[in-house]
Amino acid sequence: MLGLTRKDFTLFAIVVVLALLAPVLLNPFPVNSALGQTFNAGYPALMQRFAIFGILVVGFNILFGLTGYLSFGHAAFLGVGSYAAVWMFKLLSFNIVPAIILSVVVAGLFSVVIGFVSLRRSGIYFSILTLAFAQMSYALAYSVLTPLTNGETGLQVYPSDPQYLAAAGAPSGPHFFGLPMAQATTLRLGDWAFTFQVGYYLCAIMLIAAFYLSIRIFRSPFGMMLRAIKSNQTRMNYTGLNAKPYMLRAFIISGMYAGLAGGLLAAMDPLTGAERMFWTASGEIVVMAILGGVGTLIGPVLGSGVIKYLENIVSKINESVLHNALAFLPDGIENFFVTVIHPFVGEGWHLTLGLLFMVIVIFLPGGLVEGGQRLAGLFGRRSTATTAADRDAARQSPAE
Amino acid sequence: MTRSHFSRRGVLKTGAIAGAGLMLPTYLRAQESGFTNAPTGDTVTFGFNVPQTGPYAEEGLDELRAQELAVQHINGEGDGGMLSTFSSKVLDGTGLLGKKVTFVSGDTQTKADVARATAQSMIQKDGCIMITGGSSSSEAIAVQGLCQEAGVIFMAGLTHSNDTTGKDRKRNGFRHFFNAYQSAVALTPVLEKVYGTDRRAYHLTADYTWGWTQQESMAASTEAVGWETVQNVLTPVGAGDFSSYIAPVLNSGADILVLNHYGGDMVNSLTQAVQFGLKGKQVNGKDFQIVVPLYSELMAKGAGSNIEGVYGSMNWNWQLQDAATLAFVKSFGEKYGFPPSNAAHTCYVQTMLYADAVTRAGSFNPCAVVEALEDFEFDGMGNGATLYRASDHQCFKDVLVMQGIASASGNANMVGYDTLSIVETTPRAQVEYADDHPMFAGGTLGECAVGA
Numbered sequence: 128m129l130g131l132t133r134k135d136f137t138l139f140a141i142v143v144v145l146a147l148l149a150p151v152l153l154n155p156f157p158v159n160s161a162l163g164q165t166f167n168a169g170y171p172a173l174m175q176r177f178a179i180f181g182i183l184v185v186g187f188n189i190l191f192g193l194t195g196y197l198s199f200g201h202a203a204f205l206g207v208g209s210y211a212a213v214w215m216f217k218l219l220s221f222n223i224v225p226a227i228i229l230s231v232v233v234a235g236l237f238s239v240v241i242g243f244v245s246l247r248r249s250g251i252y253f254s255i256l257t258l259a260f261a262q263m264s265y266a267l268a269y270s271v272l273t274p275l276t277n278g279e280t281g282l283q284v285y286p287s288d289p290q291y292l293a294a295a296g297a298p299s300g301p302h303f304f305g306l307p308m309a310q311a312t313t314l315r316l317g318d319w320a321f322t323f324q325v326g327y328y329l330c331a332i333m334l335i336a337a338f339y340l341s342i343r344i345f346r347s348p349f350g351m352m353l354r355a356i357k358s359n360q361t362r363m364n365y366t367g368l369n370a371k372p373y374m375l376r377a378f379i380i381s382g383m384y385a386g387l388a389g390g391l392l393a394a395m396d397p398l399t400g401a402e403r404m405f406w407t408a409s410g411e412i413v414v415m416a417i418l419g420g421v422g423t424l425i426g427p428v429l430g431s432g433v434i435k436y437l438e439n440i441v442s443k444i445n446e447s448v449l450h451n452a453l454a455f456l457p458d459g460i461e462n463f464f465v466t467v468i469h470p471f472v473g474e475g476w477h478l479t480l481g482l483l484f485m486v487i488v489i490f491l492p493g494g495l496v497e498g499g500q501r502l503a504g505l506f507g508r509r510s511t512a513t514t515a516a517d518r519d520a521a522r523q524s525p526a527e
Numbered sequence: 528m529t530r531s532h533f534s535r536r537g538v539l540k541t542g543a544i545a546g547a548g549l550m551l552p553t554y555l556r557a558q559e560s561g562f563t564n565a566p567t568g569d570t571v572t573f574g575f576n577v578p579q580t581g582p583y584a585e586e587g588l589d590e591l592r593a594q595e596l597a598v599q600h601i602n603g604e605g606d607g608g609m610l611s612t613f614s615s616k617v618l619d620g621t622g623l624l625g626k627k628v629t630f631v632s633g634d635t636q637t638k639a640d641v642a643r644a645t646a647q648s649m650i651q652k653d654g655c656i657m658i659t660g661g662s663s664s665s666e667a668i669a670v671q672g673l674c675q676e677a678g679v680i681f682m683a684g685l686t687h688s689n690d691t692t693g694k695d696r697k698r699n700g701f702r703h704f705f706n707a708y709q710s711a712v713a714l715t716p717v718l719e720k721v722y723g724t725d726r727r728a729y730h731l732t733a734d735y736t737w738g739w740t741q742q743e744s745m746a747a748s749t750e751a752v753g754w755e756t757v758q759n760v761l762t763p764v765g766a767g768d769f770s771s772y773i774a775p776v777l778n779s780g781a782d783i784l785v786l787n788h789y790g791g792d793m794v795n796s797l798t799q800a801v802q803f804g805l806k807g808k809q810v811n812g813k814d815f816q817i818v819v820p821l822y823s824e825l826m827a828k829g830a831g832s833n834i835e836g837v838y839g840s841m842n843w844n845w846q847l848q849d850a851a852t853l854a855f856v857k858s859f860g861e862k863y864g865f866p867p868s869n870a871a872h873t874c875y876v877q878t879m880l881y882a883d884a885v886t887r888a889g890s891f892n893p894c895a896v897v898e899a900l901e902d903f904e905f906d907g908m909g910n911g912a913t914l915y916r917a918s919d920h921q922c923f924k925d926v927l928v929m930q931g932i933a934s935a936s937g938n939a940n941m942v943g944y945d946t947l948s949i950v951e952t953t954p955r956a957q958v959e960y961a962d963d964h965p966m967f968a969g970g971t972l973g974e975c976a977v978g979a
Contacts, residue, residue, distance in 0.1 A: 173652070270734050279665055279734060280665040280668065283672060
């Protein structure tokens with residue numbers, strides 16, 4: 128179906144269903160309940176981030192997962208894409224189509240340059256080169272190119288901007304041919320409320336398309352070539368194949384994915400700043416990929432989801448929320464639990480993330496996907512376990 | 528590889544049904560009350576969006592303390608603080624329009640991007656009717672724009688850039704804090720009196736909206752009294768080490784160093800300037816001097832004895848002796864054990880002013896609140912008679928000129944609080960300006976937005 132094997136199609140269908148039903152699935156608790164106020168994640172701004180960072184990491188995975196080349200500067204492409212999109216808003220109109228197209232194109236061109244230079248080296252040197260380029264881009268955006276990027280203040284759209292193509296009466300925010308991104312309908316079912324927003328669905332459709340493309344790349348001869356690079360580049364060279372063009376193509380595709388993500392970020396919220404290109408942002412992408420499962424199809428989507436959830440939901444659990452949640456316990460015990468849990472939530476969410484990351488890297492090197500496979504192997508039929516193991520083996524030695 | 532079990536007809540059918548399912552909510556949509564996050568239950572939620580990590584975290588945490596205190600006072604807990612001195616008497620300590628005030632807080636990490644994300648979550652998830660906060664002007668400007676789009680009120684906290692109520696002014700955004708222009712205008716007469724009119728100034732400026740406007744304002748007002756601006760060097764925010772920027776000052780022929788820095792940056796640059804021996808130097812036959820246009824207690828604390836003799840300006844200081852200040856300092860001090868900073872004060876006042884405006888308007892509707900706040904004259908909030916000007920949503924009130932001194936009490940915990948002394952209270956009339964002043968021009972408030 129759609130050029131996919133049955134197994135891949137199932138995976139694709141799962142992603143489609145998750146993406147389309149996210150507003151319902153992420154709001155499992157009634158709106159006004161304590162649980163709902165703390166753990167519901169189905170509000171548009173966060174769901175957009177789930178989808179956008181999903182796209183970003185899916186693209187990153189095409190490079191890192193297939194070729195094994197660890198780019199430590201991927202946030203630069205995201206930032207460049209965002210700047211391109213905001214400039215389109217400033218110059219043309221709030222229509223997102225030219226903005227997103229230009230952001231992908233600019234990020235693509237940018238990755239040709241960076242890829243061409245960085246791919247002269249492999250391994251750690253490649254990582255350091257990409258990191259250096261990203262930090263240079265950050266510094267340029269932050270201070271040198273201030274007229275273009277508005278420095279630390281960030282680039283945004285002002286009413287005084289020309290917007291040469293803006294039609295009279297067009298929405299005063301990003302829109303898709305007149306359909307505003309911010310438009311939303313809320314469905315109330317008893318105590319539950321689900322918000323369906325145009326902007327989120329645009330991101331979701333983009334995620335689905337990006338995911339589909341990534342499956343096709345993974346299963347294509349091109350994907351096989353990339354895996355061959357990962358498994359033994361020297362052997363490839365001896366057989367007379369030049370690996371460079373393949374890697375450069377993978378790098379550019381992955382950069383364009385990041386550009387798309389950057390353009391979408393700007394389309395959801397027409398403002399951007401240099402901090403999107405900071406090296407911690409690049410590091411976050413790597414962590415997302417590893418957390419979810421490098422080289423797997425669905426891993427990147429899971430990894431980015433978990434991190435964005437921790438960042439936005441767990442970081443907001445403060446002391447009073449904890450006290451409310453544990454109010455049923457006797458006072459002394461309640462205070463004890465609050466003291467124990469408090470360092471790991473709220474501002475301490477990084478600590479939780481760090482621990483989670485350590486656990487995953489030590490016990491589940493294949494990321495959350497491997498965790499899922501092991502669970503399936505534990506509880507499912509024996510055959511599931513063998514297929515999971517087979518797939519694992521196949522993933523680790525694709526060219527042998 | 529390719530196997531298909533789906534007929535075209537099947538796909539079309541499924542697609543049509545799925546499409547219809549997605550359209551359905553449009554018809555089931557409940558009629559909302561006409562503006563974003565209209566409170567429905569017996570509570571109303573404020574969003575306190577401040578940096579709790581990053582270079583301006585100290586200020587952010589102090590803002591949060593004051594905001595919590597304000598919520599307590601509005602709900603009738605504690606001693607009521609400035610409620611007793613506030614010239615408007617509609618707040619009676621029973622919450623807001625019969626609803627109890629609750630709040631959520633978010634960590635903006637001193638980044639505009641993150642601040643937008645946390646503010647969005649406050650609006651979309653927590654149902655906040657009003658957002659306050661910001662410790663950095665770029666953060667405040669970003670969130671103010673978001674609130675305008677979403678149709679909630681933004682009560683700016685610590686933001687000192689001219690742009691917040693200048694070219695980035697918004698109908699739904701209000702600023703109680705003073706701005707870079709007012710700092711410069713208040714500070715210059717004092718500098719002129721102490722250092723004379725024949726001075727050569729070298730500016731080190733934080734490279735973002737606040738730094739730019741602060742430098743522009745200082746240069747303009749000091750040049751008007753005869754000073755010469757030798758050079759302006761932009762420094763990245765959070766640079767940490769400023770020695771490479773300070774070394775050239777020694778040979779530039781300047782005899783005044785203006786540090787347009789804030790927070791941790793100012794602490795570092797001032798400390799390093801003192802270490803380079805700038806303070807004791809003689810240039811052009813005059814003593815070399817340092818000026819810090821915007822002071823805060825928390826910065827003074829970090830810089831310790833380096834601030835002795837250095838002039839700067841503040842929005843408010845806990846050492847003022849009016850009844851409102853005394854009441855606020857007492858109430859804050861009893862809860863937290865130390866005096867409030869001027870960042871804390873402005874956030875407390877902003878929360879109170881919002882609550883008061885809602886009560887006077889009799890509605891949470893942002894447009895009604897905007898109307899109640901515009902051209903609102905009040906007193907008893909620690910700054911004397913104050914006006915919220917309608918044309919740019921900037922508050923006009925007295926500005927304090929401060930000087931760093933040796934600690935009076937010698938108490939280490941009071942460093943920063945008693946190492947600043949009030950030199951002069953510049954009256955409000957002197958810091959007023961036209962709303963189309965060149966430094967503030969280019970912005971339009973637009974229409975009030977209710978979202979939904």
